[in-house]
Amino acid sequence: MPTQHLPPRQTERLLGRCLPQGMARESIIGDLREEYANWRRLSPRLAKWRYRREALRIASGYLAKRLTDWNLRGHLMTNWTQDLRYAIRTLRRSPAFTVVAVITLALGIGATTAIFSLVDHALVRSMPVQDPETLVHLHTTCRRSAETRCSSSYPDFLDFRRRSRSLQDLAGYSWFTASLSSDRQGASLIPQLVTVQLATGNYFQLLGLTPHSGRLLQPQDGSGAQADQVAVLTHDFWRNRLGASQHAVGRTLRLNGMAFTVVGVAPPGFRGVELGSDADLWVPLGAASQLGGRPGQERSGDFDGPFREVFQRRGTRWIDSLVGRLAPGASVEQARRELQGIAGQLRGEFARDWGERSIILDQASTFSLPRFSRDNLLDFLWILGAAVLVNLLLTCANLANLMLARAAARSRETGIRLCLGAGRVRLMRQLMTESLLLALLGAVLGLAVSNWTLQLLSGYSLPGVISIGELSPGLDLRLFAFAAALALASTVLFGLVPALQSMRQDPASVTRSHRGSASEGASPRLRQILLAAQVGLCLVLMVGAALFLTTLRHGFSADLGFDKENLAASGFNLNLLQYQPAQARALTERLLEESRRHPGIRSSAVATDAPFQPGGSTGRFVQVDGYQPAADERLRAELVFVSPDYFRTLALPILQGRAINAEDGQGGPPVGVINRTMAQAYWPSSPLGGTIRTMGMEISVVGVTADTYWNSLSEETENRLYFPLDQRPSAYLRPLTWLARSASSQPPSDAETLLPYMREQLQSLDSNLAVTSQFAMKDRLAAVLMPQRMGAVLLSSLGGLALFLSLLGVYGIVSYIVSQRRREMGIRMALGATRSGVIALMMRTVLAPVAAGLLIGLPAALWLSRSARGFILGISPHDPLILTVCTLTLALIGALAAYLPAHHSTTPHPTRILDAD
Numbered sequence: 001m002p003t004q005h006l007p008p009r010q011t012e013r014l015l016g017r018c019l020p021q022g023m024a025r026e027s028i029i030g031d032l033r034e035e036y037a038n039w040r041r042l043s044p045r046l047a048k049w050r051y052r053r054e055a056l057r058i059a060s061g062y063l064a065k066r067l068t069d070w071n072l073r074g075h076l077m078t079n080w081t082q083d084l085r086y087a088i089r090t091l092r093r094s095p096a097f098t099v100v101a102v103i104t105l106a107l108g109i110g111a112t113t114a115i116f117s118l119v120d121h122a123l124v125r126s127m128p129v130q131d132p133e134t135l136v137h138l139h140t141t142c143r144r145s146a147e148t149r150c151s152s153s154y155p156d157f158l159d160f161r162r163r164s165r166s167l168q169d170l171a172g173y174s175w176f177t178a179s180l181s182s183d184r185q186g187a188s189l190i191p192q193l194v195t196v197q198l199a200t201g202n203y204f205q206l207l208g209l210t211p212h213s214g215r216l217l218q219p220q221d222g223s224g225a226q227a228d229q230v231a232v233l234t235h236d237f238w239r240n241r242l243g244a245s246q247h248a249v250g251r252t253l254r255l256n257g258m259a260f261t262v263v264g265v266a267p268p269g270f271r272g273v274e275l276g277s278d279a280d281l282w283v284p285l286g287a288a289s290q291l292g293g294r295p296g297q298e299r300s301g302d303f304d305g306p307f308r309e310v311f312q313r314r315g316t317r318w319i320d321s322l323v324g325r326l327a328p329g330a331s332v333e334q335a336r337r338e339l340q341g342i343a344g345q346l347r348g349e350f351a352r353d354w355g356e357r358s359i360i361l362d363q364a365s366t367f368s369l370p371r372f373s374r375d376n377l378l379d380f381l382w383i384l385g386a387a388v389l390v391n392l393l394l395t396c397a398n399l400a401n402l403m404l405a406r407a408a409a410r411s412r413e414t415g416i417r418l419c420l421g422a423g424r425v426r427l428m429r430q431l432m433t434e435s436l437l438l439a440l441l442g443a444v445l446g447l448a449v450s451n452w453t454l455q456l457l458s459g460y461s462l463p464g465v466i467s468i469g470e471l472s473p474g475l476d477l478r479l480f481a482f483a484a485a486l487a488l489a490s491t492v493l494f495g496l497v498p499a500l501q502s503m504r505q506d507p508a509s510v511t512r513s514h515r516g517s518a519s520e521g522a523s524p525r526l527r528q529i530l531l532a533a534q535v536g537l538c539l540v541l542m543v544g545a546a547l548f549l550t551t552l553r554h555g556f557s558a559d560l561g562f563d564k565e566n567l568a569a570s571g572f573n574l575n576l577l578q579y580q581p582a583q584a585r586a587l588t589e590r591l592l593e594e595s596r597r598h599p600g601i602r603s604s605a606v607a608t609d610a611p612f613q614p615g616g617s618t619g620r621f622v623q624v625d626g627y628q629p630a631a632d633e634r635l636r637a638e639l640v641f642v643s644p645d646y647f648r649t650l651a652l653p654i655l656q657g658r659a660i661n662a663e664d665g666q667g668g669p670p671v672g673v674i675n676r677t678m679a680q681a682y683w684p685s686s687p688l689g690g691t692i693r694t695m696g697m698e699i700s701v702v703g704v705t706a707d708t709y710w711n712s713l714s715e716e717t718e719n720r721l722y723f724p725l726d727q728r729p730s731a732y733l734r735p736l737t738w739l740a741r742s743a744s745s746q747p748p749s750d751a752e753t754l755l756p757y758m759r760e761q762l763q764s765l766d767s768n769l770a771v772t773s774q775f776a777m778k779d780r781l782a783a784v785l786m787p788q789r790m791g792a793v794l795l796s797s798l799g800g801l802a803l804f805l806s807l808l809g810v811y812g813i814v815s816y817i818v819s820q821r822r823r824e825m826g827i828r829m830a831l832g833a834t835r836s837g838v839i840a841l842m843m844r845t846v847l848a849p850v851a852a853g854l855l856i857g858l859p860a861a862l863w864l865s866r867s868a869r870g871f872i873l874g875i876s877p878h879d880p881l882i883l884t885v886c887t888l889t890l891a892l893i894g895a896l897a898a899y900l901p902a903h904h905s906t907t908p909h910p911t912r913i914l915d916a917d
Contacts, residue, residue, distance in 0.1 A: 028058065083433040090434060097406060098438070101399055105442025107801055108395030109486050110449025111794075112388040116482050117454060117473035119381050122462065126365055128269045130208025131325075135273075135364035136335060138170070138322040139371070140343075141357050149360050149371040151317040153353075154285075154310065156346070157200075160322065163342050166335040170324040171206045173199040173272075175279075178255040178291055179576045179770040193770040194237075194280040196255065197272060198288055204232075204266075206325055207273070212238075214249035214264030217282060227286030231260040235268040237280040255283075256291045256576045257768070273323055275367040276466035285319075286311070291576075315353040321371075323364060336361040370464030376870055377463045380787055383868050384794060387544060391798045392486070394537040396493035397530045398805040403435065403498035404527050405812060428499045435495025436487075443487035450483070451475055460790040461783070465614070497526065528849040534809045535853025535890065536860060538802040542886045543861035545799035547872055548792035550882065554874030555785045561708030562611060563651035564777040566602075566742040568751040569610055570758040571773035575733040577766065584732035587765055588725075592643065594761060595740055600754065602743040605646040606725065609638075610737045611708050612780045614773055618734075622721070624682045625691040637678060637694070637719040638710070641731035646722070647673075647705060649739045657688045657703035664724040671724065673703040678719040692721065699723065712784055713873045735772060738762070751776040787871050803893070810897040814846050842902040843895070850894040854887055861886075 032054060039047035091098040126132045139149035140156060152160075152172070161170040176196040204216035212235055221228045231253060233242070242248050251262045260283060271277040283291075310316045326335055339359050347354040362368070369377055407414070414427065451474065458469035574584040588606050595604040609618060622637050629635055646652075647659040655676060664671050672692060679687040679701075690701045699721070707717045725731055740758060742751050759771050775783075782789070865877040875882070 032058075080433075083430050084437070086430060087434040087437050091437065094406070097402065101402060101438050102441045102445060104395055104399060104805065105439060105490060106445035106449050108392045109443050109446030109483060109490065110453060111798060112392045112486060113446055113450040113479060113483050114453035114457070114473075115384050115388045117450065117479050118457075118462075118468065118471070119385060120478060121471045121473045122275060122377070122381060122466070123366060123369075125367070127207075127273055127367055128267070129273070132365040133363075134326045135207075136167075136324050136326060136332060137273075137362045137364045137368050138324060138339065139360045139362075140317060141360060149362075149374070152319045152322055153314045153317045154319060155312070155314040156317070157319055157322055159346060160339065160342060163345075164324075164335070164338060166327055166330040166338045167324040168327040169202060169206045170322055171200045171203040172285065172319040172322045173197050173203060174285070174288075174318060174320045176288055176291065177573070177576070177772065179257075179573075179768060180253060180255060193772050194255070195278050196291075197277075197279040197282045198285045199282050200285050203282070203323075206323065209267055209270060211264040212267050214262070216264050216266065217284060221284045222286055227284035227290075229258060229260045229287060229290055230263045230284065231255075232264045232266055232282040233262055234266050234271050234280055236271065238265045241280075253281075257578055258290050260287070273364065273368055274321070275369055276462075276464065276470060277367075278470070314350055321368065323368075332361065332363050370466065373464035376787070377466070379867060379870055380463050380791070383544075383791065383864070383871075386864060386867070387541060387795055387798055390537050390540050391802060392490070393493070394534055394541075394802050394805055396490055397533045397537070398809050399438075399490075399494035400497055401527050401530045401534070401809050401812060403494060404530075407431075407498050431499040432491065432495055435499070436491045439487040439491040439495075442490070443483045446486075447475060447479070447483055450479070457790065460793075461786045462790075463787050528846070531809050531846065532849040532853035532856065534802075534806045535850050535894065536857030538799075538806040539854060539857030539886060539890055540861045540864055541795060541799040541802045542890060543865060543883060544868065545792065545795040546882045546886055547865055547868065547875070547877065547879070548788055548795050550875055550879070551788050551871065551873045552785065552792050555713055555788060556781070558709075558713060558874065560611065560781075561652065561706045564781055566751045567650070567777040568740050568742070568754040568758060569613065569773070569775055569777060569780070570738045570740075570755070570762060570771055571613065571735060572738065572762055572769055573735045573772055574769070575735075576770070577768055579733065581729040581732050585726070585729055588643070588732060588736065591738065591761065591765060595738075598757065600742055600757075602741045603645050603649045604738065604740040605643045605649040606736050606738050607640055607642040607646050608725075608731055608734045608736060609640045610650070610739055611710050612777065612784055613737050619718075620694050622719075623693040625693070627682045635682075635719075637674075637692075637721040639694070640720065640722050641725045641728055641734070642722050643725050646739070649741050651741070652708065653706050655704045655706060656686065657701070659703055659705075660722060660724050665726040666729065668727065670697045670699045670727055671702045672699040673705055673722040674701055675705055675717070675720040676707050677717045678721070679704045681719065694721075695728070714870065737773075751778065788873070791868075791871060803890070806890070807893060807897045810846055810850065810894050811901060814842060814898045815901040839899065839902045843898045846898045847895060850891065850898075854891060858883065858887065 032051065035054070036047055036051045039050050127135070129135070138152070138160065140152040141148050142150040151174075154172075157170065157172045161167070164170065174197070176198050178194055178196050180192050180194045199217060201217050201219035201221045205218070209216060211232075214232075216232050217230070221230055233248065238244060238248055242251075245251075248262055249264060252259045253262060254260070266282070272279045310318055324335075326332070339361055343354075343357070343359045347357065454468075454473050458467075461467050574587065579587070592604055592606060595601050618640070619636050619638050622635050624635060627635075642660055644660060644662045644664075647654060654673075656679075657673070660671065660673055674687060674692075683690055687701045687704060692699045692701065705722070709715065710718070710720075738758060740751075740754050742754055755774050755776065759774060762769050762771055861883070862878055865872070869877040
């Protein structure tokens with residue numbers, strides 16, 4: 001056949017490789033060539049296509065037959081099974097190594113998995129609603145506040161809903177507290193406080209929820225100030241408070257003495273769209289007028305009118321949040337631009353009420369974060385995540401060091417297997433199988449550690465008073481998947497480098513009689529790099545733990561401005577029971593009179609607010625006679641209405657003038673006491689006799705008191721004005737706090753023993769009166785420092801583990817170097833070298849990576865501590881003493897860990913060292 005008539009060479013070569021060698025291949029190729037010649041006479045183009053098709057058909061048939069004969073799947077499975085069995089046998093022969101490696105991995109993976117579960121429940125999980133990715137949260141910005149996400153007014157809500165085209169619908173909700181006392185059958189219940197969420201009628205419809213039983217709120221339930229008295233229960237409330245009664249729907253519950261008919265139970269797992277939502281039931285937004293309360297009163301303290309008026313007042317912003325659903329085809333950015341434009345229109349139309357306000361729009365696929373602690377929560381979770389990630393990296397570095405030492409000890413075995421013909425890839429796969437088996441065992445045990453860690457943390461709270469126990473983080477499929485992913489990642493991190501290092505083994509080294517070989521020279525250098533990484537990561541965790549522990553010490557010993565010892569507090573709200581001001585004043589006076597007769601109470605008082613008392617702001621704008629504010633300055637002071645003996649009960653010192661006393665009653669001249677910050681800001685000399693205008697009154701300053709921490713120990717001190725309760729009778733209808741200081745000289749002497757008495761006394765005055773909060777001030781301080789306590793516990797635990805692993809790494813690498821250079825040390829000492837010189841030589845090889853690790857870890861520690869500055873109290877995040885002490889401690893302990901094995905190895909006589917070698 002002429003050369004130009006040969007079939008396509010590429011296809012023929014492929015066919016030749018696929019067919020078995022011998023006469024059969026030559027015969028098949030010859031037959032195909034003849035057919036190609038015949039096809040070519042008919043059509044040269046068609047001949048190439050038909051030849052390629054026939055050749056591929058024959059080649060694929062032979063390949064399928066060969067794969068079937070070989071049984072590739074069975075072959076691979078057999079090899080993997082052999083690797084797994086060999087890995088199990090190898091690990092069983094080294095139980096100490098296996099136990100140490102598995103426990104180390106379990107601690108690293110367990111801590112990381114626990115924090116992942118926490119972050120997952122707080123920030124990642126979608127809300128249990130329909131299409132959460134199309135939901136958005138809308139907030140009005142504050143006029144003068146660092147917090148940008150603030151409340152909205154009802155007219156704002158109506159305008160946003162009416163004018164927006166990018167939102168399919170918009171709903172609003174606000175929080176309210178009510179007293180649950182009895183049902184329709186008249187069966188008395190123990191008075192208990194319940195959290196009510198006031199919601200617009202379209203709230204559940206917008207979220208796409210279906211009821212567990214009955215129905216949910218509907219638009220026909222009323223809007224504005226007119227609303228039906230109906231309620232929807234959360235599933236938890238229905239199960240825990242009503243015993244999962246099948247007759248709950250239709251039942252009447254009394255909230256603040258008003259009858260509300262239960263129309264439905266919400267689906268399980270839904271308590272609201274905010275993280276840590278603790279709603280017990282929902283009622284229509286306008287039902288607050290029937291409940292007798294004013295939602296948002298603490299945030300808009302300038303308003304004292306009837307509640308129904310807030311539905312017309314644009315300047316009274318009391319709706320906590322607006323939640324909307326995007327229209328089909330609309331994006332979050334498109335909705336943001338449109339709503340910002342609507343806000344601009346409202347700012348132009350209602351300049352007096354809007355001022356410089358704007359709007360903030362957030363995507364709401366996950367739970368909404370607490371508005372006033374959003375940044376603190378994100379920072380805190382970031383710190384925890386970074387800490388456990390550092391711990392996991394340190395764990396992997398330590399295990400990589402252990403694996404390198406193990407690989408060096410098995411170098412003879414590896415060399416023999418290579419000499420006998422084992423492939424390097426197969427050996428590497430065997431070593432990676434061992435690493436994977438260790439990682440999986442560590443992950444299984446790590447899940448138990450994770451569950452134990454979450455149970456340990458269940459009593460703590462995240463910033464924003466979000467109880468970790470109520471978040472219910474725990475073992476689920478997502479956690480199992482994350483643990484498996486960590487196991488695979490850890491396998492690569494601590495197993496790949498040692499496996500690659502082992503593959504560099506020279507097979508000829510097995511014939512050498514002395515220890516070590518040139519091929520092992522890279523292993524010590526690699527171990528030193530890993531040791532430097534361990535030391536640097538350990539320094540980061542040690543600095544973090546020291547900062548949080550020092551913060552706790554400063555927090556508990558800080559001068560709060562008042563005496564926290566032997567001080568108890570109980571909150572109550574007479575407005576919830578429809579009291580009139582005169583009735584509330586009479587009951588409060590009777591309460592104080594009874595407390596004065598108690599032998600265990602030294603002094604007591606009632607006020608609208610107290611340090612560390614949960615609640616909102618009661619700030620008001622004020623005018624100070626004689627002080628000219630700047631053009632953009634508006635004077636504001638936090639207002640506290642107090643009874644006589646308030647300053648004595650708190651042990652709050654009066655720096656100038658006098659305290660509020662019994663003579664400052666109703667009908668007397670308005671007087672007030674200010675704190676030192678306010679006095680220094682507006683009166684360069686003495687503030688006594690100065691005049692403050694607010695609440696339509698001219699208040700004369702009669703005293704100056706010391707500054708106090710009010711909500712947290714990291715806040716800036718605000719202006720504070722203390723005003724007599726009796727001179728503002730309507731203040732008795734605000735949430736009140738009863739403060740009592742125990743008499744330490746006679747029993748009962750501890751504040752905690754007063755709490756049962758205070759609860760009984762409140763309920764004896766009115767059986768329907770619920771206690772809104774109750775605590776000993778000393779315990780309340782511990783709750784305020786909850787993030788610092790949690791950070792100290794976690795970082796101290798992780799720092800202790802990191803220190804142990806780092807010391808183990810230093811000790812291990814020195815022991816390895818000593819074992820490799822034992823003969824050299826014997827020769828040096830035989831030739832006249834001193835023990836101290838040989839020890840110094842051994843220690844220098846490890847102190848260099850320790851120093852390098854400290855130099856690398858110090859900037860990382862500074863960077864991480866800068867992220868934690870919001871939780872550091874009383875000290876600088878870059879406190880030089882803490883940085884110096886941690887660095888020197890780690891350096892000294894590292895030197896000690898290096899000295900011990902070096903000293904032990906040089907103890908025998910040089911001849912004995914050489915003989916033993």
